[in-house]
Amino acid sequence: MGFEQGLFRFPEGVDSSQYIFATYYLETPLEPHQAAEILASEQSTGTWMRIKYETEERREKYGAKVVGVHPLPYDAGQCHLPTKVALNGKINAAVVRIGFPTINFSPNLTNLLSTVVGEAYELESFTALKLLDIELPPSFTQHFNGPKFGIDGLRHILDIRDRPLIGAIIKPCVGLSPEETAELAYQGAKGGLDFIKDDELLADAAYNPVKERVKVITAALKRADEEKGEKTIYAFNITDRPSRLRELHDIVVENGGGCIMVNVAALGYESLSELSAFAEVPIFAHRVFASAYLRSPYLGMSLEVLNKLWRLGGADMILIGAIGGKVYGSDAEVVASARACNQGFPHLKRSLPASSGGQWAGKLAGNVAAFGHVDFLHLSGGGVFAHPMGAEAGARSLRQAWDAYRQDIPLEEYAREHPELRAALEHFGG
Amino acid sequence: MGFEQGLFRFPEGVDSSQYIFATYYLETPLEPHQAAEILASEQSTGTWMRIKYETEERREKYGAKVVGVHPLPYDAGQCHLPTKVALNGKINAAVVRIGFPTINFSPNLTNLLSTVVGEAYELESFTALKLLDIELPPSFTQHFNGPKFGIDGLRHILDIRDRPLIGAIIKPCVGLSPEETAELAYQGAKGGLDFIKDDELLADAAYNPVKERVKVITAALKRADEEKGEKTIYAFNITDRPSRLRELHDIVVENGGGCIMVNVAALGYESLSELSAFAEVPIFAHRVFASAYLRSPYLGMSLEVLNKLWRLGGADMILIGAIGGKVYGSDAEVVASARACNQGFPHLKRSLPASSGGQWAGKLAGNVAAFGHVDFLHLSGGGVFAHPMGAEAGARSLRQAWDAYRQDIPLEEYAREHPELRAALEHFGG
Numbered sequence: 109m110g111f112e113q114g115l116f117r118f119p120e121g122v123d124s125s126q127y128i129f130a131t132y133y134l135e136t137p138l139e140p141h142q143a144a145e146i147l148a149s150e151q152s153t154g155t156w157m158r159i160k161y162e163t164e165e166r167r168e169k170y171g172a173k174v175v176g177v178h179p180l181p182y183d184a185g186q187c188h189l190p191t192k193v194a195l196n197g198k199i200n201a202a203v204v205r206i207g208f209p210t211i212n213f214s215p216n217l218t219n220l221l222s223t224v225v226g227e228a229y230e231l232e233s234f235t236a237l238k239l240l241d242i243e244l245p246p247s248f249t250q251h252f253n254g255p256k257f258g259i260d261g262l263r264h265i266l267d268i269r270d271r272p273l274i275g276a277i278i279k280p281c282v283g284l285s286p287e288e289t290a291e292l293a294y295q296g297a298k299g300g301l302d303f304i305k306d307d308e309l310l311a312d313a314a315y316n317p318v319k320e321r322v323k324v325i326t327a328a329l330k331r332a333d334e335e336k337g338e339k340t341i342y343a344f345n346i347t348d349r350p351s352r353l354r355e356l357h358d359i360v361v362e363n364g365g366g367c368i369m370v371n372v373a374a375l376g377y378e379s380l381s382e383l384s385a386f387a388e389v390p391i392f393a394h395r396v397f398a399s400a401y402l403r404s405p406y407l408g409m410s411l412e413v414l415n416k417l418w419r420l421g422g423a424d425m426i427l428i429g430a431i432g433g434k435v436y437g438s439d440a441e442v443v444a445s446a447r448a449c450n451q452g453f454p455h456l457k458r459s460l461p462a463s464s465g466g467q468w469a470g471k472l473a474g475n476v477a478a479f480g481h482v483d484f485l486h487l488s489g490g491g492v493f494a495h496p497m498g499a500e501a502g503a504r505s506l507r508q509a510w511d512a513y514r515q516d517i518p519l520e521e522y523a524r525e526h527p528e529l530r531a532a533l534e535h536f537g538g
Numbered sequence: 539m540g541f542e543q544g545l546f547r548f549p550e551g552v553d554s555s556q557y558i559f560a561t562y563y564l565e566t567p568l569e570p571h572q573a574a575e576i577l578a579s580e581q582s583t584g585t586w587m588r589i590k591y592e593t594e595e596r597r598e599k600y601g602a603k604v605v606g607v608h609p610l611p612y613d614a615g616q617c618h619l620p621t622k623v624a625l626n627g628k629i630n631a632a633v634v635r636i637g638f639p640t641i642n643f644s645p646n647l648t649n650l651l652s653t654v655v656g657e658a659y660e661l662e663s664f665t666a667l668k669l670l671d672i673e674l675p676p677s678f679t680q681h682f683n684g685p686k687f688g689i690d691g692l693r694h695i696l697d698i699r700d701r702p703l704i705g706a707i708i709k710p711c712v713g714l715s716p717e718e719t720a721e722l723a724y725q726g727a728k729g730g731l732d733f734i735k736d737d738e739l740l741a742d743a744a745y746n747p748v749k750e751r752v753k754v755i756t757a758a759l760k761r762a763d764e765e766k767g768e769k770t771i772y773a774f775n776i777t778d779r780p781s782r783l784r785e786l787h788d789i790v791v792e793n794g795g796g797c798i799m800v801n802v803a804a805l806g807y808e809s810l811s812e813l814s815a816f817a818e819v820p821i822f823a824h825r826v827f828a829s830a831y832l833r834s835p836y837l838g839m840s841l842e843v844l845n846k847l848w849r850l851g852g853a854d855m856i857l858i859g860a861i862g863g864k865v866y867g868s869d870a871e872v873v874a875s876a877r878a879c880n881q882g883f884p885h886l887k888r889s890l891p892a893s894s895g896g897q898w899a900g901k902l903a904g905n906v907a908a909f910g911h912v913d914f915l916h917l918s919g920g921g922v923f924a925h926p927m928g929a930e931a932g933a934r935s936l937r938q939a940w941d942a943y944r945q946d947i948p949l950e951e952y953a954r955e956h957p958e959l960r961a962a963l964e965h966f967g968g
Contacts, residue, residue: 152711152712152739153709153710153711153712170710170713189834189866190835209712211744211745212712212739212740213739213741213743214742214743214744216779218777218778218780218801218804218805219741219778222741222777222801222827225804225830226738226826227826227829229829229830230829230866232865279583280583281583282583282639283596283599308657309582309643310642311643311644311649311652312644313641313642313644347652348644348646348648349646349812350781350808350812351780371649371651371652374649374651374806374807375806376804376807376808377804377806378806379780379809381779382780396657397655399660400839401830401831401837403619403620403659405620406834407830407833407837434663435661436619436621436661
């Protein structure tokens with residue numbers, strides 16, 4: 109397959125308003141420009157042979173275009189993905205940019221994924237292929253409404269202006285009855301949580317159905333709200349078959365629930381868009397399962413891409429990993445991906461990134477420092493519900509950690525007169 | 539976190555009718571049994587701290603169980619996934635088996651994925667985690683109907699008993715009008731194709747909408763069927779937002795279409811189940827996007843798992859890669875994954891595996907030899923539509939290749955009196 113000069117051009121050479129641009133890292137035994145051409149061809153007109161009706165004019169209009177090839181140094185000679193191709197000791201690395209004509213597919217996330225995270229991942233001539241970034245023109249994004257509430261909407265609902273949202277995930281996540289879940293939620297809310305959510309593993313289970321859960325938790329939170337004079341919202345996990353989303357959404361809303369959650373990657377990205385089109389409450393987007401294609405630097409896509417697409421799809425909150433937590437990503441990566449929840453798309457509201465995984469009171473200041481702002485949700489699990497003095501104290505320890513931070517008082521000092529924080533430091537800080 | 543003896547038991551120790559068993563390959567700086575416990579805990583009761591209500595009884599009932607730990611030799615000392623954990627030069631490898639109580643989730647593929655391909659992929663203490671296999675008890679599989687047609691149904695529709703199904707994908711896949719697509723389909727059908735399908739990149743596009751395509755292609759195939767005295771079915775790609783699947787399915791069926799296709803991984807697995815519940819024609823399941831979590835040996839899931847789940851979900855045909863083709867998997871892997879389209883689940887019909895990627899007449903015999911039987915779909919693209927004598931001749935070359943194989947005549951010899959096969963050998967065999 110020859111390298112076709114006519115298809116190789118720079119961004120200035122295409123009408124960028126009619127293209128989606130995807131940036132990939134790739135490794136290949138081929139020359140980088142040749143690999144880029146194969147990628148563009150495979151994901152548009154593509155087969156391994158030139159065929160009837162595939163005129164130059166057609167290729168110009170419908171073919172994906174290579175708009176950038178940046179060879180990178182690559183010394184390791186290491187093959188990062190299985191291949192049948194003889195490598196002969198030579199592997200090249202490059203960052204390439206491909207433009208996909210928007211005319212090729214209808215504007216939904218399913219077809220977008222088919223195109224940009226497509227079959228090229230299977231080609232034996234790539235020994236690494238990672239989608240790093242995606243740029244979407246207004247002609248595509250205009251079909252998406254993005255978050256209905258977003259950061260500002262959530263702040264408005266909760267009446268919180270100047271601090272991170274403090275939240276927790278109910279643990280243990282399996283085996284609790286609705287009443288026990290409500291009791292834990294009440295304690296956490298009473299202690300000062302702004303946000304509580306189901307775990308991603310508990311959905312509409314027979315032993316704890318959504319309907320029962322909403323009823324008792326809504327009543328419990330109402331009681332806590334009145335007692336503390338603040339508001340707490342609870343995200344009910346309605347992940348299920350796509351056609352049940354509306355039914356479960358309606359059950360939540362009709363019974364007074366204030367928020368829903370879905371495992372977007374397991375469900376399908378476009379189900380998020382469809383849900384957000386009718387959702388009356390904010391949506392928390394969980395990324396469970398996505399890690400299977402996010403974590404490798406050599407395959408799949410970056411979390412930045414996922415965050416952009418889920419914001420388009422209407423996620424009000426997006427789980428992005430943890431600052432200083434037990435998940436794999438470095439703080440720098442987490443911060444970069446948090447930015448992708450908000451950058452670009454000026455017609456869309458901003459999604460709130462959620463930092464979760466091994467979080468507790470002692471981690472809050474580090475989160476603020478890493479993000480450089482307070483537009484995030486700090487989400488604990490055991491950090492609240494495994495607090496030695498109970499869940500209410502666990503929640504309180506987090507609010508105390510914020511108060512200490514705001515007043516610029518070292519945590520240890522503040523803890524002297526705040527027993528919940530002190531217990532957290534002793535219990536989790538060891 | 540200590541190693542809790544009580545949770546560690548062998549398969550004989552749990553009621554296997556109430557558990558889903560998942561088998562993983564993992565790499566970890568921890569001891570394998572400890573890593574297995576973390577995996578089980580994270581994907582069930584899970585957090586990093588023991589908490590209220592998490593009684594022994596609850597853990598017994600709802601907790602995932604480690605039912606096997608098989609340490610493996612691991613000498614490379616290499617870290618295959620990013621982590622923040624200090625490895626100190628030591629990484630252990632193991633195959634572990636975890637049992638998940640079916641009581642924890644409602645029987646659908648979305649929630650199954652959330653559980654078995656879950657957050658454990660993110661944990662910094664795993665430097666590899668690959669789901670190799672999954673065993674599903676009747677208490678779970680009884681909720682799934684599997685393929686409506688399957689291999690036997692497809693053979694009945696096409697009246698083919700004793701040979702592989704011969705198919706082709708229309709190429710180029712973007713830019714053709716419905717009429718041009720129909721003309722190519724007619725030629726291929728006339729030449730003897732049993733099956734033709736849209737490419738995964740062409741769905742309900744504005745320049746070639748499904749409705750127009752079905753009308754003209756159905757008419758073209760009817761003409762071809764009458765002329766050749768055989769039947770050809772065409773799989774229309776109806777991949778779109780989940781809520782449009784029924785509309786597009788109905789458009790296909792009402793206009794005489796005989797088959798549909800969906801990009802299951804991009805759409806969401808459970809959308810396949812929902813589609814199959816009402817589908818009146820066979821479903822071709824395309825795996826585009828899935829390669830992002832299939833290809834790495836260190837992350838994600840195996841193709842066997844995907845094939846099992848898609849069979850449950852109702853896929854009549856499943857794209858599994860290629861024997862001797864341009865995609866990454868070895869022939870042995872492709873054959874193993876083909877088996878997963880049919881093994882187990884005696885109450886379900888069998889899915890037909892499709893071998894696709896760089897296929898043409900010269901590859902057919904190798905496919906039969908590798909599979910060891912003829913229960914597969916041999917799927918070309920350029921091998922038909924880039925044939926130098928045209929698509930009809932391309933199709934004919936494949937039927938000739940089968941005739942030669944059946945009569946045990948070497949291809950080159952048979953080609954002497956069969957110009958279409960001869961041209962294929964000259965053009966593609968170089």
